[in-house]
Amino acid sequence: MVIDASDVRRRYGETLALDGVSFSVAEGEIFSLIGPNGAGKTTLIRALFGTTDAEGEISVFGRPPTEVDRGRVGLLPQEFTPADRLTARELLAYYAGLYDDARDPDAVLADVGLTDSAETHYENLSGGQKRRACVGSTLVNDPDLLVLDEPTTGIDPTGRRELWRLIEGLANDGTTVLLTTHYMDEAEELADRVGLLADGELVALGSPTALIDRYGGDSRVVIEADDDRAAEDALVAAGYGPIDAGRHVSVPADAAEISSIVECLADAGIAYEGLAWRQPSLDDAYAVLAGTDASGTTKAADGPGPTAPETAVSGGRR
Secondary structure, three states, X not given: OOEEEEEEEEEEOOEEEEEEEEEEEOOOOEEEEEOOOOOOHHHHHHHHOOOOOOEEEEEEOOEOHHHOOHHHEEEEOOOOOOOOOOEHHHHHHHHHOOOOOOOOHHHHHHHOOOHHHOOOEHHHOOHHHHHHHHHHHOOOXXXXXXXXXXXXXXXXXXXXXXHHHHHHHHHHOOOEEEEEOOOXXXXXXXXXXXXXXXXXXXXXXXXXXXXXXXXXXXXXXXXEEOOHHHHHHHHHHOXXXXXXXXXOEEEEOOHHHHHHHHHHHHHOOOOEEEEEEEOOOHHHHHHHHHOEOOOOOEOOOOOOOOOOOEOOXXXXXX
């Protein structure tokens, strides 16, 4: 295992930031940590790499965190501010100069989509370009283990997907990736396995597919009706349910039932502006397990409470 953590605990005064966290990460795996703000994600990363003390057993490449060859690791912390006076190329050249066998900075600039901005000073880069430059600084040593703490924050959707493809390519070539993210679509798209931290505990661990299957709920038909109550009554009368009459009316249904639901609404004279079939996502599983959305806002959590056992790894990166 590249990372092996057992019963990791960290307390700050009266606050228990990590409460018996155990997991491992295999070579070439993309492992994503998700959880509300303050759940302990950044503290766990610091413990894994020896920048904060913690109880428990931790090994990285089979060694204690403080004894790991730093040349094998690329680490992008959540808060990282390079010198504003450096251009993007100078920034990567500076970090490349810290290693005996570094990659060509221009090749790294191309990887992170900054070739056209190579001569732009860091202070003049956009927020997304700054984050790409920061990601690039972790790649100059061609690391065996890449640790990214919310790497795509502030990057536009196109840029995010470009970085996703880069991360996938690195993992396919054998690089192990540990990332934290608030974007559930990012974890669902990239991760072989996901660990959900809540209040310092690892409450769920498994592949995105397994977690969605277990906690994500049913696929649903969502109806944006002119009269939600009338639509709800018509569906109940036709035997559909349970109905969720939140922002829009929704009813559990698989794809084969869409046409019959449309017919039901038509027979009842129900007008609607939109109708969509929605499959469960990691965001749905997250809401059940953490009782919050990705930003940390509390939501009502239906279904089973937090659980620690890992489900089988299946349906990894797509």
